[in-house]
Amino acid sequence: MQPPAPTAPPGPRDTVARPDIDPALAQAIVDRSMAITGCNINVMDARGVIIASGDPARLGQVHDGALLVLARGNAVEIPPRAVGQFGGARPGVNLPLRIGQAIVGCVGLTGAPGTLRPFAELVRMAAETMLDHASQSRAQSRDARLREELVLSLVREAATPPALARSAARLGIDLRQPRVAAIIAIRSEGQDAAALLGERHHLITLLCEPERGNLVAPLSLDEIAVLKPALTSRGTWSLDWHRERAHRLLARAHAATGLELRLALGGFVEGATGLVRSFHTAQATLEVGRRLHPARPLLFYDEMRLAVLLDAPSQDWRTQELRAPLRPLLAASGHATLLHTLRTWLAHGMRPQPTAAALGLHRNSLDYRLRRIERLCKIDLASSADIVALYLALHLTPDAS
Numbered sequence: 083m084q085p086p087a088p089t090a091p092p093g094p095r096d097t098v099a100r101p102d103i104d105p106a107l108a109q110a111i112v113d114r115s116m117a118i119t120g121c122n123i124n125v126m127d128a129r130g131v132i133i134a135s136g137d138p139a140r141l142g143q144v145h146d147g148a149l150l151v152l153a154r155g156n157a158v159e160i161p162p163r164a165v166g167q168f169g170g171a172r173p174g175v176n177l178p179l180r181i182g183q184a185i186v187g188c189v190g191l192t193g194a195p196g197t198l199r200p201f202a203e204l205v206r207m208a209a210e211t212m213l214d215h216a217s218q219s220r221a222q223s224r225d226a227r228l229r230e231e232l233v234l235s236l237v238r239e240a241a242t243p244p245a246l247a248r249s250a251a252r253l254g255i256d257l258r259q260p261r262v263a264a265i266i267a268i269r270s271e272g273q274d275a276a277a278l279l280g281e282r283h284h285l286i287t288l289l290c291e292p293e294r295g296n297l298v299a300p301l302s303l304d305e306i307a308v309l310k311p312a313l314t315s316r317g318t319w320s321l322d323w324h325r326e327r328a329h330r331l332l333a334r335a336h337a338a339t340g341l342e343l344r345l346a347l348g349g350f351v352e353g354a355t356g357l358v359r360s361f362h363t364a365q366a367t368l369e370v371g372r373r374l375h376p377a378r379p380l381l382f383y384d385e386m387r388l389a390v391l392l393d394a395p396s397q398d399w400r401t402q403e404l405r406a407p408l409r410p411l412l413a414a415s416g417h418a419t420l421l422h423t424l425r426t427w428l429a430h431g432m433r434p435q436p437t438a439a440a441l442g443l444h445r446n447s448l449d450y451r452l453r454r455i456e457r458l459c460k461i462d463l464a465s466s467a468d469i470v471a472l473y474l475a476l477h478l479t480p481d482a483s
Contacts, residue, residue: 103127103179103187107216108134111189111209119201121174122192125209128152128185147176151188157202159195175202179209181217225253229290233299233307237263237361241354255297262312262324262350263361265368266335268304269342278303281339288338289331309357312350319350321384328380346371346381366390374480388477401478407468408475410458420458421476423451428473432463 108125112134115123125134126148132140146168150158157177165173175198176190189209191198228249235246242250242257250257266285270278282300289298289308297309314323328345335343348364351357363383370393371381383390393401411417411424423441427448430436438448452463461468 103133103213104216105133107212108187111212112136115189115205115208119191119198119205121198121201123205124148124190124192125179125187126190127187130188133187145176145188145190146171147174147190148188151176151178152185155185159199161195175199177202177206179206179213181210181213186213228253229255229297230299233297233309236297236309236357237307238358259295260312260350260352261297261309261357261360263348263357263364264308264310264328265301265346265348265361265364266306266308267344267346267368268306269344270304275303281341282306284339285335285341285343288335307361310347321382325380325382332379342379344368344371344379344381347383349383349387363390366393369393374478377481386477388474392474392478404471404474405478406475407459407461407471408479410460411455412479414458420451420455423448424455424472425476427452428469428476432469 103125108127111125112123113136116136122136124132124136124140124145126145127133130144130146130148130152132143132145132148135141147158147160155178157175159175160168160171160173162173165171172192173194174190174192175195176188178185179187179189189206191202191205228246232242232246232250232253232255235242236257247257266289268278268282268285282303286298286300286306289296289306295311299307301307310324312319314320324347328347332343332345335341346364346368348360348362348367351359351363367381367383367386367390370386370390371378374386374389375381392404408421411420414420423437426440427437430440434445434448438445441448443451455461456463459472461472463469
């Protein structure tokens, strides 16, 4: 029984969407398979066109056997006696290539069908495995790009574009979940750009682990935006909870990549524009933190609110004025001890007993230090106005001072 004549390639009216086979991948399939089978192998796309072959002269030709495979959906053998019915085809075995349920092309082995039949199915299985892996990699890359686009949209626009909202639903992302913005900065001084890019990719992979629930997108070569779940398992906001998680994250990231990192956590803001504002506070916290606290790996807007809100290029002279009350103390010998005492006193609500206990001092020693601060700064620590002035100056004074 003679095989029927092949059908024509699908025309413009064919609406079946088939994934394309990458010609480079197809040629890799050919090269690897030929090294084992010793026969010529062709890979054809969903139109029956040869896109990879052990015979370069056949590239771009329509393979009549492939057209029949695509029409039937199953294997087609071409014996030597039937070659004349297939135009330029040669004897061999041709099998469909599937990704999932879709036929995306076919693979053909040239030679006597009876000899090639035992190898043909193995070649097809190997080819489909490679195609399926490539298809999954493309899908993962596509989803990663969509996630990045979504993150950048969420921190720049109050309303998410409908197309991205649909993508979020397909990816299983709940846009109603409360989130807070953070920026991770890589301290990349003197580091090779190519090496840095590789370690950044490793870091992003770590940040995207599903159990963390983060949405992640690179902002530049050395900065990454992270939208973190904002609330604890009890549904409450806790800076201490985020601080602990941030400490663990930086330690784990450094162990995995060797990178020196700095994390700036923005404020948690509810409402339609909450993530946009949270991201802005994270950016500002990172910028101010680099100047005021260059050695700190963790920066929190909730702890630096005053410094962030009072910091702006147009307010440089105002910032200098606000720092002025501390200048005499900073110029004095032993100023580091006095600064630590002042910070501890303010942190303990200006209460002498808890402050002395925290510093490991006798009350009289604490009083002596506070009096010395008053003399140096020419202020009165019983005056609310003077205390506010010192409080602001402390928050705006760089750690190096």
